[in-house]
Amino acid sequence: xxxxxxxxxxxxxxxxxxxxxxxxxxxVLGYRAVKLALEKGGWERPQDEELICxxxxxxxxxxxxxxxxxCTFGKGNLFFRDYGKQVFTxxxxxxxxxxxxxxxxxxxxxxxxxxxxxxxxRRKAMERFLSLPPEELFxxxxxEVELPPAAEIRPSVLCANCGEPTMETRTVVEGDxxxxxxxxxxxxxxxxxxxxxxxxxx
Ligand SMILES: [Zn+2]
Ligand SMILES: [Zn+2]
Numbered sequence: 001x002x003x004x005x006x007x008x009x010x011x012x013x014x015x016x017x018x019x020x021x022x023x024x025x026x027x028v029l030g031y032r033a034v035k036l037a038l039e040k041g042g043w044e045r046p047q048d049e050e051l052i053c054x055x056x057x058x059x060x061x062x063x064x065x066x067x068x069x070x071c072t073f074g075k076g077n078l079f080f081r082d083y084g085k086q087v088f089t090x091x092x093x094x095x096x097x098x099x100x101x102x103x104x105x106x107x108x109x110x111x112x113x114x115x116x117x118x119x120x121x122r123r124k125a126m127e128r129f130l131s132l133p134p135e136e137l138f139x140x141x142x143x144e145v146e147l148p149p150a151a152e153i154r155p156s157v158l159c160a161n162c163g164e165p166t167m168e169t170r171t172v173v174e175g176d177x178x179x180x181x182x183x184x185x186x187x188x189x190x191x192x193x194x195x196x197x198x199x200x201x202x
Pocket of ligand 1: 020022023024026027060
């Protein structure tokens with residue numbers, strides 16, 4: 001079924017949908033945004049962390065950024081700003097300062113007036129997002145970007161309450177104890193809660 005539904009779409013979009021789990025309008029938007037941004041920036045999919053992306057939403061579209069552009073949460077070259085906007089800013093650490101900002105144009109989504117049925121509206125949106133020329137879908141601006149600091153590997157220390165290894169830059173010092181953030185806020189580790197040991201340190 002899945003194969004049939006995905007027939008007729010570009011091969012790299014099909015792979016992106018495989019990664020995401022389904023094909024949806026948001027994913028198609030992300031797919032188009034990534035392709036456009038990489039083309040405008042003259043960037044290839046990076047092997048490492050030189051390409052970074054700042055996304056201004058945490059919707060389906062971001063999975064296209066992770067899969068196609070290689071900007072991922074795990075590698076630390078994906079930065080999330082919770083602004084609720086389909087805006088994607090790409091930059092390369094190889095060319096500091098220069099960035100490409102791709103933002104969804106107003107009225108890109110079919111208006112609810114066009115069809116009342118949500119499924120039909122989704123289908124229409126997907127068709128439109130696939131067929132519109134990229135510049136009609138997105139506005140593209142060359143922008144100056146201050147690059148977020150590169151991902152760092154810091155040593156871990158053991159939390160005095162739960163004993164879990166915790167990156168030292170994410171610890172909280174309380175008196176003579178070094179705690180992880182949850183423990184500093186009163187978290188009771190599940191094994192302590194089960195034994196009824198409460199929050200006392202072990
Ligand atoms: Zn989706
Ligand atoms: Zn802890």
